[in-house]
Amino acid sequence: MRAYRGELRKLTSLPSVWAAVAVGVLVPAALTFLNAKSAIAANRGGNVDLGFQELAFGVVGAVILGVVAVSSEYTTEGESAGGGRQITTSLTVVPSRRRLMIAKLAAVITTVAVLATVSSAVTLTNVEALLGDGAGTSGLVRLPGVVLYWVLTALLAFGVTLLTRNGILPLTVLILNTSVVTVTYLLTKLTPLAVFFPDLAGVRLFIRQVDLPVRLSPVAGGLVMTAWVAALLTAGFLVFTRRDA
Template identity: 45%
Template sequence: MSFWTTWTAELRKAATLPASWVAVAVTLLGSAGVTALNAFAARSALGSGAQQDGEFFSAFGTAYAAVPLGTVGAVVLGVVVMSSEYTANSTDAGSGRQITTTLAAVPRRPRLLAAKALTVVLLVMATAAVTIPTGVGVACLIIGEGAPETVTLGDALVRSLGATLYWTLTGLIALAVTVLARSGIIPLVVLITNSSLVSFSLLLTNVTPLAHWLPDMAGRRLFGGLSTVEGGLDAAPGALVMAAWTVGLLAVAGVVLSRRDA
């Protein structure tokens, strides 16, 4: 089986998973909802005569404030693409796992992992390509023409690409961790908690500055001005460090997947 065939099969498989669509819906609708709340607040402030300065009153700035929420969707996509392989089928189907059939069809396990990684990349990037412009559109409709756009088109594009890169690398890290854990429960709980509720990496920065080199902390400045944590790496070196973590974890996952039993 060629890599192209393997990848298209994995892409179709991911598209049939309800959890994949839930991840996309959480990212798209959640971001749009947060953007709407921010936009109504901005419109109210403008109506009361607030100064029209800062990104709070711009459509892009209002929408972009909700972009970090998409990290949760990227985690879910990265996890379910692999965890679905380890989920037991119903008793009517023999209670087996999909991974057995998958490895029989694709015995070259590194090729399988590469196909899954490319699937995650495509799904996350497609989600970002829809979510960010939708958020800007929602903000424009609510705020109206009364607010000046303080973010240039070039800056908006760079920041959107930065957020998309962060989402994509996060999804790939989630994929690698799921391979190592051979389950989706632990990666989902740990990574979603770390991305949305309590950042363990952020807490570690209070103990040692080395925590700034952890993947999520290293890449946080890809979100531009949304990062309020002092210290750490700038956007470009941070992206390289986060990418290095991603490649390293995928390499380890590939070795583990190739050497252990299904």
């Protein structure tokens, strides 16, 4: 429990984490406002995924959290006042690498779950205020799917960063794929197997209308994404325990 509290304090002390919180809350809300206004102006309605599509973009905040939770141990932002890497101090305080990783994972899960819940509440409240008629509250049943997707995405980023020990590559690839050019979606035009990439499988947890060659159920999509996360975390943990800090 002490290690968990320490990791929570460490995580919330990072400026990049607060930037991730701002991105995770403000981006979906702003996109929802713009998209809802456009739908109203065009007299179009019936988009059952309004708000949820935007929350899929807001997951960038979860990506940042998952990456910096690991990369801060090896970069300048995570360095101690004495100039050494944070990972040295962390392993001095918590010598067990297994216990350190469990505490770090628990801190990430807690933080991202809270962030996803707050972001969803703000975004769906925005939808309700703009459209009314229960447009926002009707989607509350999908809220657990959003939270799970954000948490799994953060853990995916966490696992990749454990393997690379550098945040630049995971941040670049994952943020670009999530928000700018969805490479995995483009790959579905070449092969239906691309549907089983973790991001595309995971969005089925809360997105209802999808243009994909294979329609996974929410449960199947969640299981596929969980399998990816478990594999990456296992690989990352093995690498972390076997190489020098």
